[in-house]
């Protein structure tokens with residue numbers, strides 16, 4: 001899409017980006033791109049172009065992508081049936097193979113291709129590469145509403161971050177290469193764990209001491225009980241919204257990641273709508289804040 005305004009106006013707009021480029025100069029910005037927002041190819045290509053623009057402007061973007069919908073589609077195509085426990089998909093041995101193929105293979109390389117097609121230099125990696133992220137088996141406890149008894153559910157090959165080694169990422173970032181990370185991690189013995197992409201992004205952002213963590217999703221941000229966008233919230237506020245049931249489902253790992261990343265020293269986390277054109281530029285290079293800003 002080319003914008004139909006005069007060249008003079010375009011120049012003025014570019015000039016307004018200068019203070020933003022300066023305030024983020026050399027900053028590491030971790031951007032998590034959700035599987036839902038990626039379903040549309042043009043949206044994904046526009047996102048890739050924005051990432052290249054950030055890199056060109058002196059920021060250091062690190063991209064983490066999801067792929068839930070694409071994994072479900074491939075499991076269906078291959079006729080692999082999943083079992084669910086309390087709404088959570090159980091990742092068995094056959095499924096985790098597909099998870100790795102889709103995330104670290106298909107989606108990762110597609111995004112790398114889109115970034116490089118815009119003149120960027122992206123390299124696709126997953127948590128296994130260079131021991132970037134070692135995970136341990138995740139445990140999930142649910143409370144049975146009738147008996148009020150807590151029970152542990154086994155989700156299979158789903159992991160949570162245990163150790164992060166930033167060696168490879170440091171090298172890549174230093175060389176003006178854009179890392180594109182698939183949320184697949186190694187187990188201690190070299191096996192495979194699927195890690196929630198938000199959780200993965202938070203662990204990476206924390207370890208790198210990122211200035212910002214942007215979580216791009218398919219809703220405008222955190223919505224309150226009346227479905228209105230919350231423009232700014234702190235950790236206390238988030239805890240209240242989880243407790244009263246306003247935050248549920250896929251938003252829970254997002255806000256838990258926010259809390260973790262802020263505790264690790266990330267300055268601010270933003271949850272925003274990845275379907276909005278140039279959402280990343282809007283947030284980082286203009287005066288307009290997009291989505292929900294979360295600070296300690």
Ligand code: ADP
Nearest residue numbers: 034035036217218219222223246247248250251
């Ligand atoms: P992604 O692929 O971006 O990780 P998810 O589906 O995992 O997307 O998480 C985002 C979803 O969380 C939203 O589409 C929405 O259905 C759900 N959600 C639950 N509670 C809230 C809330 N309070 N505000 C916004 N979204 C919420």
Ligand code: MG
Nearest residue numbers: 034066198250
């Ligand atoms: Mg999600």
